[in-house]
Amino acid sequence: MKKNRDARGPFVHELILNRDRVSSFDTYPYSLPPIRSLSRLKLHPQVTFFIGENGSGKSTLLEAVAVAAKLNAEGGSQNFNFATRASHSDLSEYLTLVRGASRPSDSFFLRAESFFNVATAVEGYAVSGYGERSLHEQSHGESFMALALHRFRQGGLYILDEPEAALSPQRQLALISRMHQLILQGCQFIIATHSPILMAYPNASILEFSANGIQPMEYRNTEHYQVTKTFLDDPERMLALLMSS
Numbered sequence: 001m002k003k004n005r006d007a008r009g010p011f012v013h014e015l016i017l018n019r020d021r022v023s024s025f026d027t028y029p030y031s032l033p034p035i036r037s038l039s040r041l042k043l044h045p046q047v048t049f050f051i052g053e054n055g056s057g058k059s060t061l062l063e064a065v066a067v068a069a070k071l072n073a074e075g076g077s078q079n080f081n082f083a084t085r086a087s088h089s090d091l092s093e094y095l096t097l098v099r100g101a102s103r104p105s106d107s108f109f110l111r112a113e114s115f116f117n118v119a120t121a122v123e124g125y126a127v128s129g130y131g132e133r134s135l136h137e138q139s140h141g142e143s144f145m146a147l148a149l150h151r152f153r154q155g156g157l158y159i160l161d162e163p164e165a166a167l168s169p170q171r172q173l174a175l176i177s178r179m180h181q182l183i184l185q186g187c188q189f190i191i192a193t194h195s196p197i198l199m200a201y202p203n204a205s206i207l208e209f210s211a212n213g214i215q216p217m218e219y220r221n222t223e224h225y226q227v228t229k230t231f232l233d234d235p236e237r238m239l240a241l242l243m244s245s
């Protein structure tokens, strides 16, 4: 992706799975219901959330989008070229990204489980822009916020897998605020999340991955919102139900 000072999202409008080139829908990742039924998927110009049960296929698709956008499958930016596992699927080879007129001026793919590797690579590359302290000397959440505050910048495409894994509720609110700033500066985000806080961001589409494929969903209809709300409205009641024999 070329540097473009006037970069403005949306950078990726839509994903197309070239189904006729897939040899079998019986094996991973093509056998996962959301991929099996995928032909075209429209993304929101600012924020698209992938939600759904554990194992529903969010990371699989997110990673394939990141690879198709030429980001490192382990997480990181285009400049990072490190790999501690080569297990990402070949789904990206069958995906076409329908791109907008401008190219992102920056991009980053963050997997929660490989953030340590990204921090190591950042030190290896001795890049500036991550705040004053080494990312390894900061806590998981501190270093993630340093990345979002100091490294993410205007006109960027950011693909994040469960960014909430590192963050306290307060920091999740701070991330919404930082995302909003970046969105006003032309950024686009694609985020897999289980966080009922993050997915409340209003200028977004929520896509639920399930046995029925991938469906748009209203925030208050999500299981994440409903389960969290029911629990917090009356924790003792739900705990009594959960702990009754």
Ligand SMILES: Nc1ncnc2c1ncn2[C@@H]1O[C@H](COP(=O)(O)OP(=O)(O)OP(=O)(O)O)[C@@H](O)[C@H]1O
Residues within 6 Å of the ligand: 028, 032, 052, 053, 054, 055, 056, 057, 058, 059, 060, 061, 087, 192
């Ligand atoms: N390399 C692989 N080979 C075979 N199956 C795999 C492979 N990687 C993942 N899977 C399976 O594919 C399914 C989808 O995995 P994926 O990581 O995309 O789920 P997810 O929606 O991101 O879940 P979570 O919310 O727990 O992160 C899971 O059942 C997983 O076990």
Ligand SMILES: [Mg+2]
Residues within 6 Å of the ligand: 058, 059, 060, 161, 192
């Ligand atoms: Mg996942």
